[in-house]
Amino acid sequence: MFQTRLEETAAQVAAHLTHVLDGYPAHPVTDAMRYAVQGGKRLRAFLVMESAALHGVDPQQAMQAAAAVEALHAYSLVHDDLPCMDDDDLRRGLPTVHVKWDEATGVLVGDALQTLAFELLAAEQTHNNADVRVALVASLARASGAHGMVLGQAQDIAAETAGRPLTLEEITALQANKTGALICWSAEAGAVLGQADPTPLRTYATALGLAFQIADDILDVEGDAAKAGKRLQKDADAGKATFVSLLGLDGAKQRAKTLVLEAEAALSPYGDAAENLREAARFVISREN
Structure with a gap:
C-alpha cells in the first residue's frame, strides 16, 4: 500500500x-525547470498528501502544497550541485x-523554482482562506x-x-536545518491546511528528518552509486564529520532505527489512518537512493 501510494x-x-510549467513562456530556463523537477522519490510531497488526508483536506488543495515543496526542494538541489x-x-x-x-542557467532555474513554490501556495486554489495561505x-x-x-547549508560550508x-550535537543541529526543516514543513502542511494542531506531526517529522539524514550518511558509505544516482563517499573524501564517522556504521544504523520508533509513536493520535506515514518512516532507513 505504501509503495503504491508513494x-x-x-x-x-x-x-x-508539468501542467503549471506548461503555462510558462517557452525559454531554455523553463525547459531546464522542467528537467530539474523530474524524478526523485517525492517523499516531501507524499508527507503533504498523507498529512492532509488525515485532516480531510481536499486532495487538489493538498496537491498545490505538495507541488510547492517539491519545486522548492528541486531548487535546493540545483543550487547545491553548482x-x-x-x-x-x-x-x-x-x-x-x-x-x-x-552555471548561469543553474542559478536562474533555482531562483525560478523557489519563486514557483510561493506562487503555488499563494494561489486561491490552495485554500479559500487567505490566512491559511x-x-x-x-x-x-x-x-x-x-x-x-x-x-x-551555510553551517555545512562553514x-x-x-x-x-x-x-x-553540532551535526544534529546542522542537519535539522539543512534536511529536517523541509521535511517538518511537509508533514505539518496537512494540519495547516486542515486548520488543526500540527504538534504530533511535528514530533513525527523531526524524528523522520534525522533518520533520513542518518540513512543518507549510511548510503554514502555502503550504497551503490548506480542505484543512488549520484556520487557517493563525498563526505569521507572531504574529511567531513557524519553520523557514521561519529557513531560508527552499526551505531548509526541503530540510531536510525530508534528514531523510526519515535516517529511511529508520535502518530498514535491518528490510529490506523496514519499507517502510510509509519511506513514512510520505515522506508527512509531501508531505501537505496
Missing part, C-alpha cells in the same frame, strides 16, 4: 508541475542542470531560508573550514 503521489505531482557549492555532475542519475546547460507561505519561507535549509570535525 508512486501514485510521485506521478500526480509530476503531472501537476560549482560554488558541491560541484556535482550527476543528480538522480542524470547530468546536473549546470552541466547540461551552464499566508501561514503556508510564511512557514515555508522560514523552513527554507536563514532559519532553516539555507542556514543548514564546517569545511572550521579546522575540526563537528560534534554529534
Whole structure:
C-alpha cells in the first residue's frame, strides 16, 4: 500500500508541475525547470498528501502544497550541485542542470523554482482562506531560508573550514536545518491546511528528518552509486564529520532505527489512518537512493 501510494503521489505531482510549467513562456530556463523537477522519490510531497488526508483536506488543495515543496526542494538541489557549492555532475542519475546547460542557467532555474513554490501556495486554489495561505507561505519561507535549509547549508560550508570535525550535537543541529526543516514543513502542511494542531506531526517529522539524514550518511558509505544516482563517499573524501564517522556504521544504523520508533509513536493520535506515514518512516532507513 505504501509503495503504491508513494508512486501514485510521485506521478500526480509530476503531472501537476508539468501542467503549471506548461503555462510558462517557452525559454531554455523553463525547459531546464522542467528537467530539474523530474524524478526523485517525492517523499516531501507524499508527507503533504498523507498529512492532509488525515485532516480531510481536499486532495487538489493538498496537491498545490505538495507541488510547492517539491519545486522548492528541486531548487535546493540545483543550487547545491553548482560549482560554488558541491560541484556535482550527476543528480538522480542524470547530468546536473549546470552541466547540461551552464552555471548561469543553474542559478536562474533555482531562483525560478523557489519563486514557483510561493506562487503555488499563494494561489486561491490552495485554500479559500487567505490566512491559511499566508501561514503556508510564511512557514515555508522560514523552513527554507536563514532559519532553516539555507542556514543548514551555510553551517555545512562553514564546517569545511572550521579546522575540526563537528560534534554529534553540532551535526544534529546542522542537519535539522539543512534536511529536517523541509521535511517538518511537509508533514505539518496537512494540519495547516486542515486548520488543526500540527504538534504530533511535528514530533513525527523531526524524528523522520534525522533518520533520513542518518540513512543518507549510511548510503554514502555502503550504497551503490548506480542505484543512488549520484556520487557517493563525498563526505569521507572531504574529511567531513557524519553520523557514521561519529557513531560508527552499526551505531548509526541503530540510531536510525530508534528514531523510526519515535516517529511511529508520535502518530498514535491518528490510529490506523496514519499507517502510510509509519511506513514512510520505515522506508527512509531501508531505501537505496
